[in-house]
Amino acid sequence: MTAGEPATLIAAPPGIMEPLPAQVLSVDKETHDTFTLRMEQPPGMAGFRPGQFSMLYVFGVGELPISISGDPEHPGELTYTVRSVGPVTYQLVTRQQGESAGIRGPFGTSWPMAECRGKNVLLIAGGIGLAPLRPAIYHILRHRGDFNRLVILYGARSPKDVLYKKELAAWNLLPDTQVLTTVDYGGVSWRGYVGVVTTLFKFIRLLPSETATILCGPEIMMRYAIRDLTARGFDERQIWLSMERNMRCAVGFCGHCQLGPYFACKDGPVFNFPQVKPYMDLYEL
Amino acid sequence: MIPAGVRTSLAKHPFLEGIPEPLLDKLMGMAFEVTFEPDQVIFREADPSSFFYLILSGTISVEIAMPGRVLRIQTVGEGEELGWSSIMEKVNKQFQARSLSAVKAVAFDGVRLKAECERDTDFGYFVMCRILEVVAERLRATRFQMLDVYSSRGGAA
Incomplete structure (x- = not known):
């Protein structure tokens, strides 16, 4: 712009600067404190890529960033898995079908699905961190021929905190797919692994040089996991995290x-x- | 007596990776094969420490039993070890162990193993270094577990 030239205002795309109201289509209980909300995608709002997030706004209460946990190739709706830990998240998970909330987004960078093509994909999730990884899993399963072996390692606090139980079991039955879940503490009815997520590394059979790794979870978990992965020969440049x-x-x-x-x-x-x-x-x- | 097939499996066990042949021969002389049915209690808390196991297949849970409640705190499986404290004197079992599936393992009498470690220091150094690796790994995992990283406080405990 030169002196004397009038300033031009560039309008942001819909839903970027101000929240667009969207109806809640359903609220499903995942665990004792975590719920999955399906919401309509407001007209004009761009589609999302796996790994991106939205800002969800409960009018009069507040706004929070929430990762999108649904299928990126399912247009017309946006899915969020929310743990109720404060006033905004409590208001979100107690929405009834037909009620509304505001959405801004989608925002941020996405999982490197293009870089993962032709490689084994190792997904490591901890706690609610499985939610932002689910769109990547949907993408890989929808384009299965583009990727080699898929391994999902998931750590949760206890059996009652495990998300998407039915989907995890179903994914584990798919060819070339391995799902291992571990909990920090289990009761007698838990027949799976007990221990931190890094203890699952010994069960995976992946050639580090042919594997792209994606992590999502508490930062400290990712730090320990990456330390173990690099010690096992995984290339830092082939590791992505949220x-x-x-x-x-x-x-x-x-x-x-x-x-x-x-x-x-x-x-x-x-x-x-x-x-x-x-x-x-x-x-x- | 350990069958030849088990010896081959045992030589590939991570605990014995890189073990010189004479030391493996010595270990073989003390080893015997064991199997456990699913849901079998292998040892209970406070049992006198007896056997050290190298697991060849199956999964075992390490548990704390309380009145009316059992808490699973760890699982160990193929390629791992169970009962390292049996090599220490005057230590009873700290936890309970139960097979979650059919388990095949090789067992060593802890007292005999320790005596041999003291008699043959090359052998003893090898075994103790490997035991230390196991203990260090368990300690690291326990510390990580204590952080409770998946709680709503996100490891801020």
């Missing part, structure tokens, strides 16, 4: 989610590990 920090504006304006030179909301949440490696151990960040 860094979900304190996203507020979701468009890189407010700076709340700054991570070194990056804003997690717009440069992430999905990062290639070497990008964020220097910042993962810093207490101040």
Whole structure:
């Protein structure tokens, strides 16, 4: 722009700067505190890629970033898996069918599905971190011929905290697909593994050089998991993870989610590990 | 007496990876094969420490039994070890172990194994280094477990 030239306002696409109202289609209980909401996709809102998130707004209460957990190739609706831990999430999970909430988005970077093509894909999820990985799983299963072996390792706190139980069991029956679930503590009725998610690494048979790894879960879990993976010969450059920090504006304006030179909301949440490696151990960040 | 097939499987067990042949021969002389049916209690808490197991197949849960409640705190399976404390004197079993599936393992008498470690220090050094790796790995996993990273506080405990 030169001196004297009038400023031009560029309109943001619908649903980026202001929330668009959307109806709740269904609310399904996953665990004692976690629910999956299917919502209509507001008209004009762009489709999403696996790994992206929305800002969900309960009018008069507040707004939160929530990862999209549904099928990216199922147009017309958006799915979110939400753990009820505060006022906004409580209001979201207690919505009734036909009630509405506001949606902004979709925002952020996505899982590297193109880079995973032709390779084995190792997905490592912890707790609610399985939700942002589910769209990637749907994508891989829909385009199965493009990917080699799929291994899903999932760690949860206890058997009652395991998400998507039926889907995990169904995926494990698919050819070239292995699903292993472990819990930190189990009762006598739990017949699966007990121990942290890294204890499952010994059961996977994947050639590190031919494997792309995607992680989502508590940061400390990802840190330990990556340490183990690299010790086993996995290439750091073939590891991607989701860094979900304190996203507020979701468009890189407010700076709340700054991570070194990056804003997690717009440069992430999905990062290639070497990008964020220097910042993962810093207490101040 | 250990059959030749079991010896081959045992030589591939991660605990014995890289073991010199004479040390493997010595271990073989102390080993015997065991199997457990699903849901069989292998040992109970406070039992005198007796056997050290290298698991060849199947899954075993390590449990804490309380009145009316059993808490599973760890599972161990193929390629792992059970009962490392049997190599220490005056230590009774700290936990209960139960097979979750049919289990095949090779067992060693802890007292005899320790005595041989003291008599043949090359053998003893090898065994103790491997035991230390097992203990270190279990300690690391326990610390990680204690963080309770999946709680709503997200490891902030």
